[in-house]
Amino acid sequence: MKKFIFTLGLFTTLSTSLFAVTLLSIGERTRSDIDNMPSNQINDTLFIDQDPTAFSQQAEPMSAMEQLDYDDVYNEKFFEPWHISDMNLLEGEKIWQFMFAKRKMYRRFGERIPKSWFQTQIKNSNFDNYNALAQHAITIKHTNLKLYPTNKEFYYNTTRTGEGFPFDYNQNSSVYMNTPLFASHYSLDGRWIYVKTAFAFGWMEVESMAFVTPSFQEVFENNHYYITTTDNLNLIEDE
Template sequence: MNRLQSNCLIGALIMAAAAGLFFLLTTWHNPSLKPQETVHQKQVCVQPTDLRSLSAVPQDPGRFAAAMTESLNPVEQQQLEQHFHRDYFTPWTASAPLFDGNMVYTSLQQLTHSTWYGENRLPIEPARLQSLLMLADMEQFPSMHEPGIVTRPAFIRVLPTTRPLYKTPDDFPFDRLQFAEIKPNEPVRLLHTSKDGAWLYVETAYANGWVEPDAVRRVDTAQREQILHAEQVVIVRDFVKVQSEDGDILPQPKIGSLYSLIREEPEYWLVKAAVTGKDRYAVITSVRIAKTDARRHPLHFSPENVTLISAELLKTPYGWGEIYRNRDCSATTRDFFLTFGILLPRNSYQQITSGPSISLSNLSNTDKKARLRELGIPFRTLLYHKGHIMLYAGLFAEQPVVLHTAWALPYKEPGCTEQLFILGKTLFTTLTAGEELPLVKGTSLDRLDSMLILPHYEQTGAKPD
């Protein structure tokens, strides 16, 4: 073999090896690509970048709030404040757990009957779930019954772990163990501890689950009495500055966090905040919050206040269970109404069934819209379909509009697999958002099940007609 032939052979071998390496790398980083397939053989399904049904709706809360005509009278407002105060501080005043321990135990046991996936997209070993259940030690629940207070924002988890539980390998962001975020200064009841002492089981007025123990502290009788009998101010913007009189910066609260008022200064509120003490108990200290970041609680249902809170909520990305300190649909409605003195449960179904809801399930789409125009009160009406809650905001171009926090619109084009048009934030839409797509489940209007007008008569003392 001459030198030219030898060089050609070596070059061919190098090219073949490089091609093989490229193939291995391609299949390694694309696990869904089978060895006999190539990228060019896969169906290309182009996703739209914008939808007319979304872009046509103005993202201006002031425009919708300006149409508000109904407000609460002074008697109704007073009744609402009393009702809220009673419910919000229930973890401190109740003589027994607010949530059924047997139901909690049963629901946790049911987790072991399904296949779940972890953060690495691989199935979770059943032994890992069993070890978490053993760690929870629910056979001994409740092992304590002590009033506490939140000293920093923290996530409530279904099991004592920070690791996720997904239904499918591609189920992000829906970690089924992520439940809610508790707010600074929030009253809680300490009910249980994990076997290793690394987690505490707490309940608030609207949620229950596991939190990291450094996020909560016990409160004594004197501390509780100070807070229970004080006027409250409510945070009206997310992630605001809270500073002690010594200059220390406290963890940033979100909309709906409450602080007991000491006094009002020209530029700031001087309020009480719970911080971590040297022992198991909280220390109540004085902190300053800018007047622009908080208001006296509860806010009145005025166009100005509705515009303020809605505009802030519009900045929120989607976050299942408030992961990353964002919001999902029911966290948005809960925080909105919390500022106005209405305490809602944590999830969408519990919210719509928290009062005398009106069924819409057997109506045509035309009749649903007619019923909304007839009965719906802008920014005081919840709309529900399975798995999703929305706040009715009024009409745009004669179509009902809602404020809601949504993840995505699932749709399926012919010849393509199911895809998601990602919304991923809080926004105003009509109930027919995404109607130009072949939606898998139909529009929200198609699926609309019920409505609830807030506050309902049980909260204000007003008798229904």
């Protein structure tokens, strides 16, 4: 295996020299078609338009019927949390995050998290009251879904490549405002609520959501929606 050694020099304004040595090794992999491509040629950038709109104009637009079909599928999935009466999670889906209590986990700056902290979060998760609420709700602002009912971050060993900030294992997903929810139950401290969206489930801060009534759902899920196409618009109440 070939190895290359690079010595980098840095000269400061006080004529002090700093040097660093970097060792690079040529990796090994199975040869593929990419190895047969011509070298030292950039014809793709010379003769192929680098503006992606040139390619999008070649795509055949969807028919109106296709768009409606996809819209129906999307809306059915998006509003699914309002048409269920149970979280309907397997036991493994519900408590898989408890595995982190058995592993070495760390804070952002390398502080080891004691197992007692995880036990506190597991207790606060209050899964004895799973599905006790069974109510429909909606997000009232952009918010997060957490694995545990806390905003505290936790990581694997921050010195390992690919680990540490920003790979927070407590961050399960994020949720836009006006997203339908199914609410299962509150945390023991009452500050968090366990919810399910069309695409993920987890803990959400109570202040990020509101419960909805059947009449609200009927008005909201009306199949007549609009989208803005420019920024910085003013919303004015219709009098």
